[in-house]
Each structure stands twice: as structure tokens, then as C-alpha cells.
Amino acid sequence: MENELNKKVLEQLIKVFSDDIKSAEESYGMLSVTVSKNKIYAIIKFLKENTETNFNFLTDLTGIHYPDSKEDLGVIYHLHNFYKNHRIRLKIFFSTQDSYVDSIVDLYSGANWMERETFDFFGIHFKGHPNLTRILNMEDMLIHPLRKEFPLEDQSRKDKNDAMFGR
């Protein structure tokens, strides 16, 4: 760790959650920590409420899908400490069968729509979310379109065949 702040935050995390920190790296000066799914709520609560870390703002929350790995689904959190202008990235990974994650809406209200979006596109369920419904796509949509098993193209088209489009 080149950055002193990153080093301090990571030390704090390891001190409290030693078993749940799976890996940590620093890329382009930003600390990135992969943690275990079951402790994500406690870790974020700690990072927010501890006066030393004090990550008071949730910049982003989104999902990711790596279809080839065993723990194929992931959620990525970006937190920001406004007082020190310090950022951190948290990642959790889990399998599609076990896609239930604790909601952090009671920690950050801004997580409400982000979790709905992540549910909409990846089918990740956030336990304790006040209104986990689709936010951007049609409510009657049956798929979670950013999962790799679902095709990008509209399946209702009959005029596109492989001979014409070279697929």
C-alpha cells in the first residue's frame, strides 16, 4: 500500500473483520477490498460509523456477472469519505443460487434506487429493501438483462436471420 490512508483503513478492517477480508489491492491509488458476503452490512456500517474511517457517502452500488467463475455474481460498493476526500471500493461475490444480499438502505438512503437497479439488471435480491421492484425496465420483463445467459438482442424479431447478418 503506497497510500497512508489506504493502509490505515485496511489495518482497521483487518483488526475487526480479519476472517472476512478475502483480498485487498490498491489500483490507481484506490483501495479495493473483497469481503465475504455475509458480513457486508456490518463492514459498511463499521466503515460509515467509525470516526477514523468515516465513509459518509455511498458513491455507487452496482452488480457484475462473471459467468465462468464459480461465484459468478457480484456487488460492488464505492464509498467516499468527504472529510478526507478518501474513497474505497468493496466487492462481494457469490453464486447465482445464493443471490440474497443484505440491503444497506438504512445506512445510505441513496442505496434505494441503486439496489433496485441492481435487482432489475442482475436479479440480485436485497434483503430488507423497502421496495425491491424493477426501476428502469418494463415491469413485465421476465429476464435480468445484464446476466450473460440472457441475449442482448430483442427476441421478438423474426426478420433477422444468420444468413443476412453473418452470425
Next chain:
Amino acid sequence: MEITDKKVSLAKMPDGHEGAGFFATKLDDAVGLARKNSIWPLPFATSCCGIEFMATMGAHYDLARYGSERLSFSPRQADLLMVMGTISKKMAPIVRQVYEQMAEPKWVLSMGACASSGGIFDTYSVLQGIDRIIPVDVYIPGCPPRPEQVIDGVLKIHELVQNESSRRRYSEDYKSLMESYGFESGK
């Protein structure tokens, strides 16, 4: 001063019988003439095609020359629904509702690749052509089409308006078309 420029053209008189103090023609022709020269468009513009349409309405291309001076932003007073731009699946029910609120007689013009077929957006979130939800009279190809093409499309609508029966909405064809799209057909 003598007027040398004689390019000013008036609306062409329909076929009929003329005599001293009277002119007789078919009601359909007279109504068609009136309708086609006073089309009020409702611009449903969602993306870059809408910008081209703004140019079309501007002083240079001046769609007002064709009797479309007044855009109607209320569907209730509009004759022509101009759908211009990508229509996402979430927007589709709104387009349908706007169409439904328009009073007969009404026409639809689909401008650009996106409105006509989904265009480059062959994806789960985009409607693959507005003719999946409402009947379309004229398609304008292009991405986006130039204002000249928009004027051409509007003139094609004029042709339809002039030549259609003024009682089109009572015809069996029209009723079955409406029913095929799930609209209640008028009596």
C-alpha cells in the same frame, strides 16, 4: 411594377363543374382539400430525429408553408402524430395513449430508422418499430433523415389525406385494422 415571379401556387382545384356563380364537386374532394392543407402535427420527438424536425419547422425549410404552422402539443387537436426517435419499451404505452387520445381522422408518420424498426438499437429495452403498437401511414427512412425527407413524408401524408374517403373511419378495413391493434373502433 409588374410582378415577374409567378411561382406562387394556390391549392389545386378539384375536378368539378363550374358555371356562373357556382362550382360543384364531390364532398370528399372538398373536405380532403381542406384537411390536407391544414394538418396539425403532434411532434413526439425523443432524440436526434427531433432536432431535424426542429430544422424542418424553422424558417429555412419552413414546414408552415404546407399548412402545418401550428404544432399541436395536445393530442386532442392533432391530426398527425409524428413519432421521431427511439421509442423504448417503457415509452410504448405512452405513444399508444397519445395516439388513442387523438380524434379521428388521424394519421401517423414514423420518422427515422429507430421509430420505424428500432434502428441500431436491436436490444431488449427498445421497441422494434412503432408499428408494433400503432398503425403507421408513412415511414421516413434515414438516421436521421434530412428535413427535405421530412417534407417529402409530410407531402405523402397530404396525398393520403386528399385521396382517402372523408369517412375512412367507418370503413370495414379501417375498423379491422384498429381492432388488430387492440383499439376500440368507432361506430
